[in-house]
Amino acid sequence: MPEPLKNLLHEALVGDMADRIAANAPAFDRDRFMALATDRLAALELMERSALIRDALFATLPDDFPEAAAILKASLPAAGRPGLSGWMLLPVNQFIAARGPDHFDLGLDLLKALTPHFTAEFGIRQFIHRDQQRTLAIISGWVADPDRHVRRLASEGTRPRLPWAMRLPQLVKDPAPILPILTALLDDPEDYVRRSVANSLNDIAKDHPNLVAAFIAGHIEVASAERRRLLKHASRTLLKNGHAQALANFGFGAAAALTCELRLLNGEVMFGEGLNFEIRLTNAGETAHALMIDYAIHHVKADGSLSPKVFKCKTVTLAPGQSHAIERRHAMRPITTRRYYPGKHRIAILINGAESASESFVLRMPSPDPA
Known part of the structure; x- marks a missing residue:
């Protein structure tokens, strides 16, 4: 320890x-x-x-x-x-x-x-x-x-x-x-x-999302690679929350012609193991799309309601007609910042901030050791 x-x-x-x-x-x-x-x-x-x-x-x-x-x-x-x-x-x-x-x-x-x-x-x-x-x-x-x-x-x-x-x-x-x-x-x-500047802007975004999105928009044009990384790190909460202006700042617009398929490889997860899933994206449109792919795990709370937590996945650009497959494993193990409860959870795939596919899965807790 x-x-x-x-x-x-x-x-x-x-x-x-x-x-x-x-x-x-x-x-x-x-x-x-x-x-x-x-x-x-x-x-x-x-x-x-x-x-x-x-x-x-x-x-x-x-x-x-x-x-x-x-x-x-x-x-x-x-x-x-x-x-x-x-x-x-x-x-x-x-x-x-x-x-x-x-x-x-x-x-x-x-x-x-x-x-x-x-x-x-x-x-x-x-x-x-x-x-x-x-x-x-x-x-x-x-x-x-x-x-x-x-x-x-x-x-x-x-x-x-x-x-x-x-x-x-x-x-x-x-x-x-x-x-x-x-x-x-x-x-x-x-x-x-620069990392400190990004963290400060991210702090501000939690209370003033539109202000920070506008600030980023005003400073991203002809930005150096270093500044662009700073501004993207500063936008991390806004991007996770699907803020439209923040997404647009980095070229992630609506992708109406995109199809997203989600497949769970295990519909039941024993606590301590992981949820295995596959995502397949296809650009059925006539223009290329820059895609920010995240996923949200909707955890069961003590009262039975669901609470989402967004996780970063991948950023890709799909040409017209192109497909892209992703495999992921999300660990469901003890952490200090969350208490897990058994029951029906949900995973949702977020493409440029919009939910594009979802499935439910069951989390089971191990039986307590006999006294």
């Missing part, structure tokens, strides 16, 4: 953290910090451990934030010298998020200095929440920074629905203020940054 995430923050790491701060602050009470930061540490989850270490920083760093910020900045790695880095900077993010907004420019400058050693996307959100206009004005100046981590922070830190982080309700409601930042980074030389 993989190592639990909570173990990313452990006692040895806290000790390294204490040593690196103490090297830059002779008055730092290392022993007290260690006692506070490791008290019941093993019993806590990841973010609880981070909060415990943050509270130990509250208790042992100077109450004056500029003094504390100077110590933390001096404790970052520099010129080959080890310093605060990696997961030990998660509680530092939380420290800055709590104390920094009262010293706005200094707090943001510290986060900017921190982000090359561990992302500052968690700490920066409290600044956006406190004063969105002021924070975004500063962040906008980071889009041309020579450090790729700083440029990525401009995109990732402003994501309205960033996983693991506090949501930004103002930007969920109206994302327009961050669109200039994302636009400036569309052609960033680093895939690392």
